[in-house]
Amino acid sequence: MLFWAAAVLAASATGGLQDDFSAAATEYGVPESVLLGVSYLESRWDSNGGRPSVSGGYGPMHLVDATAIPEGGDHHLGDPRGDAARPMRMTTPLPPSEPAEQTLQRAARLTGLPAATLRRDTAANVRGGAALLADEQRRLGAPLSPDPAAWYGAVARYANPAFAHEVFEVMREGAGRRTDDGSVVRLPATPVPAFRTAKTTAAECPSTLACDWMPAAYKRVGKDDYGNHDRLRSKRRVDYIVIHDTEGSFRGIPALVKDPKYVSWHYTIRSRDGHVAQHVRTTDVAWHAGNWDVNTRSIGIEHEGYLAKGGTWYTEAMYRSSADLVRYLADKHRVPLDRAHIIGHDNVPGTTPKTVPGMHDDPGPYWDWGRFFALMDAPIEGEGEGSSVIINPDYATHQPTFTGCVSKTSARTCNPHGAASVWLHTAPHPDAALVDDAGKRPGAASTYSVYDHSARASAGQRYALAGTSGEWTAIWYLGQKAWFQNPPSSPTAVRATGPLVTPLTDHVKVYGRAYPERSAYPRGVRYQEHAALPYTLRKGQYYSLAQTLTGSYLAAGSFNPSRHVTVRGKLRYHQIQLGHRVMFVRAGDVRVIS
Template identity: 85%
Template structure:
């Protein structure tokens, strides 16, 4: 066995991934295009330096070893409902289940190769994936055909119908890229049919995703107490789609979402194959964001994964399923495909000064926003200029580093308090400094870390700006660019040879008085509340805007509040006011200012 493993390693070193895939496909009777299509969805043909994915998958074929899945439960703490009028008493979740998939061990049995070789050797990994596909075809009683179309059933068995449909979408489009180990791989476009349906389902999804309906609990728990979401009797306004990560495995999701004393969200997407499960109807309010105003106007999507543990990576299958779903929902509800409306949980504002430090950090800097938006057909781009010269009214930039080559320093991947550096990998964020020097201090966030300075922790976004976010330009100095950020000038490195931001168009706001207050909720004025509905205080956040500062404007809206405190949806009341707010990009999170306190610059 050791001699065989040595022979495999020698063969791998002799050629690139394309040659390895061709040899594996020929050995097991699988069309090369099908093998490359599956591998593209599972890893984009990358080996990730032998590191496992968020679901314990290794190598270009994402062979899963359950022992590699980081331990951890779902990450919700505090009050995900985020409504002071009805705080949520959340039960502790049960321990997460371990994943059942053991494709690494199964591939070892089929190929005779040791699991360790399958984990770390590219050629062996591809052989393992080809063996698995061929085995699924044989189990169907189907021949090992050279026609890719004959493999749709085996692909469905290998993962699910949505994954099989997406493989054929990749074959139709074709693909090509240089992988992280230097291999140049090309998958020519193949004239195969588009598979759009995956069987009848109650889920609200594009048909090609073949989503699963896995309903969340909606139960009365006592007088005036129920869980774990709010049902509405009429169509609601949706302004945001919120991207989360689960900090746990997909197999733990059914137990969690069916617990009426736990939180809720609308969808979960599995990493290894992009499988989508829906839990709450999109017209109903899930308890996921920690801010009731955002909850009442958003759809929450969880992605199987971990913000930081071990530097794990997300699959192409997950990105593509999520992009298809978000594009579908954005079209249905009229949500703009930009970073002011498609936001991370880490972009949701706190409701009061007290809640700001405990607001969540997911999906974190390793979520590839640029890739995500490109898959939605809405690539992150500016006005065509890569520089950032000049400043003044109406000038702004969009953060957009090259994810693959931009590898900033982070700590905290081993544990939340660890000072050990994370393994270098692509990231979507830039660090913000008080001066245009790499050795200058990071800017501070008085709300996130009151009385303490910012850190380089992967969990600390106090001094970070992320791909797609638009900021007002505050100045330039050599290779450095400054933006207005939390009431201060914040500098990031933006060299012309490898720019991390692009010039952008878009409206800004500037304060008309000093000490303009900022809010985490766009709630109506007191006079708008009818009898029987408690007035919601306007709680300013610990930030102040001053004259001469500028912030990007995303949308203008009138204050509203959904009073939902009854198991019976007919008793919910929506309060609509006349007080107008502007949503701005103040720091890492979006926030609100009263329209009368600022001037809009087109």
């Protein structure tokens, strides 16, 4: 019963959208629980204001019109490899190659309703989804049975077997929520069998997911260059799983990953049905994070979506597939299930002062970290009355102001929507200026843009407590006290325990890579400079400590993996939560406080 608010459980689920599902189920002979389960995974029963998804899908049933697929963004501009020893020379992305299924037009033929009506009218959209499911059942030669268990095959045809598995999981659990049109919709727990998907490919996935193996290109692109990832002969350490969004449609993924002059990542997850494709083995290094040190120690997962779309089509199907995958990978590679190790692309540090402003901002404030971790059975919770706080607003009701949803330069306020971030101010007052980030926006003030996280803290991140004043809480953030609203009646953070570090001097440097000392490099391997970032820590400040590691650098400049060299030093680093991004300090420059 994940995410069931008490008010929703107590509310009457009659009238409005609930009645639309009931009427459509009766009209087309589809069990109401099946129809509700399919819609919940595709949209959580939301209409999203009639706006299309990243796949061109409309309404609670996500009826797809391929002509409505938005253009891709600039997600991979820059240097995702992030290695100064061999900067990336990237081509323009190739055009999309995978055609989208036109379920909206098919629903129009089955129902006799105009496509425009199916897009904008919620009741018609639900009827269209019911008609499609009934048609899939008939194509299987099966009767329109009132038994939900008899519809597994039709649901699998509607999307894929992994999607069907999750639909039946939702039906067993039950669900209920207030949708974006104000309706209260409930799916009572339904006793249906636990269907399992069969693993049919070479992809590294849990048994609950039927993943595709869609390999990335590994080819020479000239005498001294190759793409688009690095293969390793020995086991590597994995410290992070990085959550990205694609800023484009899944349709273009096959062409992009097969281009040796493009970049790479390990997995992509489709929005409409949670389908998973793997491109790079988790034992190999993909070029996705813009920081070579992080690339060598991470797994990158792309999610079909746009950070500025208000979380509109980060679907339940996508969240559930991603949660299953991340939990599996975290267990396999011994990665802790917390926000210091399961990070967004927007939490990856820059490598040098020059690269910090261009580091990426996805998946953005609308990615629901709380729901994501709850699905992994690792809910974001406090731990007593310690000297830290964990950011944890209620996603559905916490709707801070953002700009930039229309375009990156637009000052127009975004439509109200739940978010996982809090704004950070210079004083405990809503009219106080936002704190500034000297690295991301040098010489410029922070903004309320969805693309600007200079003054934001995100759900699950742990910070050292710096003070309280009425309904306001202060944390240590980028070398300053940063205040956010945290009213007892609607808290946006919880107290927590955990180790902290405090500087031993007033001039402690911060780094974006945990590289070894010069003396550790063997002959023939270029020394990697320790480039301090534009932040300085001073005595009396405190920052949360996530892990301690010894400096290392993977020199992987050859198409032949046998020529790669891993440099391991003795210099120790602490990973801290400095601002919105994680960063590193030398262990000898700080004192650890348990």
